[in-house]
Amino acid sequence: DLAAEGGCEHLAGEAVARAGRVDALVAGAGIGWAGPFVTMPPEEIDRVLTVNLTSTLRLVRLLLPPMVARGTGRLVLIGSMAGWVGVGDEAVYSASKGALLTFADSLRRELAGTRVRVSVVSPGAVDTPFFARRGTPYHRRRPRPVSAERVARGVREALVRGRENVLVPGWLALPARLHGAAPGLFGAVADRAAAYGAEITRLVDCR
Template structure:
């Protein structure tokens, strides 16, 4: 990779917010390490980026981060290529829709592993290097559901509450360094998330305006570059996150349960 250019690693890089982050970092001249499950999808994105931004070097690594041991494998592959990660974007994640007693345990385990364990492992592995250099940036993909319980998506929402708490603790630990960690909290976005979660028929999808992934990624990018601690993307979502401080969780749960009902 080009030696005088910084490198960004982006997980979940082939669609949704991740794909938009790829575009933003490529525009600003970063070299890229793109992570997703499928080699073919990654190569397609890499070809598009290199055609549009010829000075941008792109490496793809196919890795399913919902599998135990995958984060360490990814780190080892990056180190094996003698690459330094200056910016880490922990974007990969997915959810599941349905009553907890009825959803598949294996799927919930994969959600928890991807959304929390791999995120923590990648953060620790690359953060150690950043702290030793006293330079680096990390963006964690949170959600507005981190501020409230969400019936019918209980495990996913709880995983994002974990991400928020974990990130805010790290921010305090790193306050005397030049390393910053930012958490991006978007609302429901116009991505493949709800389709993958079998939630495309819910009221939150059918009756609300979904966030533009490009706008969400831009908000996260600007906050990351400014060293901000947290950004809630979208005016409506900012109000919702703020009001969650004053509304009892039991009331929030009722409202979110209705939003997660199938409209049909």
């Protein structure tokens, strides 16, 4: 349990003890929580941030120094499209994943001149037990859930090529860039789409 006291230290220690050294970290542990932020229990805020953000940072802190000393290594952080654009009803989840993007950017500056590469693989929706576990099903029409294998191929791409950002599916790079370049326009389009989606749901519920 990475959220438990000493959990990250235990995992990193076990990995080094068993393999001798760690060449690559794929930090994928994560949990979700969906609903209006004003209704989110404070302990759930802590839990999401601890698992998604703090434990990832702690694992990197534990495993990065030997990579820097050897001059080579790979860090692959599993982000989310929610971290690029901020998704309604997933404010803390989005914040935890957005923080990983900024963390990765900062780390790249610090690691310039080494051959340690930092990648973030950001899926849209993936067909896993994630939504059942968070207790709220996935209800958006787009992006359609992709397979975990497709995300795994993105992770492989990051590991082999050291690509900084991998979005899965690839077309999500477009809204991510639009959000970066014109956040106001993106917000207006997202609000329109959400209102349209709510209206469709209402009509279907009325039938």
